[in-house]
Amino acid sequence: MIHIESISKSFGKLKVLNQLNLSIDREGIFVILGPNGSGKTTLIKSLLGMVIPDGGDIRIFGEAIIKQWKYREKIDYLPQIANFPANLKVSEMIELIKDLRDVDTREQDLIQLFGLSPYLNKKLGQLSGGTKQKVNLVLTFMFDSQLIILDEPTSGLDPIAMLHLKDLIRKEKARGKTILITTHIMDFVEEMADQIVFLLDGKIYFKGSVKEVLEKTKQADLEHAIAQILKEENV
């Protein structure tokens, strides 16, 4: 599904991705972890074509994607910060994003799930951070694509919305989708992740299940396991 072959990316002198290789071939929840500045966001943005790698090759669904755009209709992406045009209404925003693809959407179910109906006619500028994030989630999940990429999906959500989100992610997984997530909340990772992709210095340092990480580092929980890895590598 995703094949990344030795991609590199530097911003000025800073080498963010360094000959990174990664293959993801099956469905499930893949969590990308790594310390700040390890290249998580750059990796995700490379998949989406927002960052253009200096070298290497990326294939998604078998198609070389660098400097292409059409392939993005097969990807649902949740950006980290939900900041929308202040003077558009929620319903108009949904229409706008919906308008960009020629596929069936399921926004009604999602609006119901996150309780957004009372906000549909409000302007986006008037919404609270958490509500904006819910709109963001609707915009992401309404397309029902095979590949879903979520950048910090939990930020600003109240506990109920968080539960709904977790349910939603599990359901999507059960329907055979591949879900890529970055997060800093370890509880979320332990609960949800099938595979952990651990980035360090612009390379994949480790790829495996939560259990494998714990066994490898001989720690009781993921937080300590990650700390252990970083200590060993002197980061």
Place this chain on the structure above:
Amino acid sequence: MFKIIRYSFFDLVRSRWSIVYFGFYFLLGMALLFLNNDASKAIITMMNVIVVLTPLIGILFGVMYFYNSKEFTELLLAQPLKRSSIFIGQYLGLAISLSLSLILGLGIPFALYGIFASESVTSFILLLTVGTLLGFIFVALAFNIGLANPNKIKGFGMAILLWLFLAVVYDGLFLISLVMFDDYPIDKFSLIASMFNPIDLSRILIILKLDISVLLGYTGALFQHFFGTSFGMISSLGVLLLWCVIPIRLILHQAKNKDF
């Protein structure tokens, strides 16, 4: 691209700033016309306002809009859209909505006054055309500044400096050079120099049309002398169009290679 234009246009038209901008031109137009009661004088005054104000508003709104919609742009970049459609769409949405504020803000008072029945109607249409072109030019310059500078403060600084340079400093330098090289034949130099500044060029264009070039400065007289009115107008209009096209090409080029 048209979808992006439509939505950024609707977003902007409803913003407070567009309405304030519209209101400003509306009130100014009303005041000038009904207190002065002379359309061609009002057009000259409006020209002096427009050649300075539309570039300022265009470049400031441009950088403001660019930086404010950063996250939204990123959301769009992750959608199946070409980069060129996103940026040109946003650019046109903003440039069109600013132009609409100008055209309606001045158009309504002048229409109420009866400009369309008077002989100043062509001057008035030229005034609006030049104002619109200046808006398109400076919004395009603003987008280029935004694309080149990730740092917001630096971007704003550059935008204001660029405006200041083209609206004020350039004329000063121009004047100094004319005085300093008084003894040399520098007609061609001044012609070419005014081509490089869209604000000067707009002024010349309207001055040529109003036939008051002798009264209003050296470059205007020079232009009329060299080109004769209609050729001078067409060529300066052409150069203004180039001033639009080149920055737009530059937006496309920058957008294609940028990392977000």
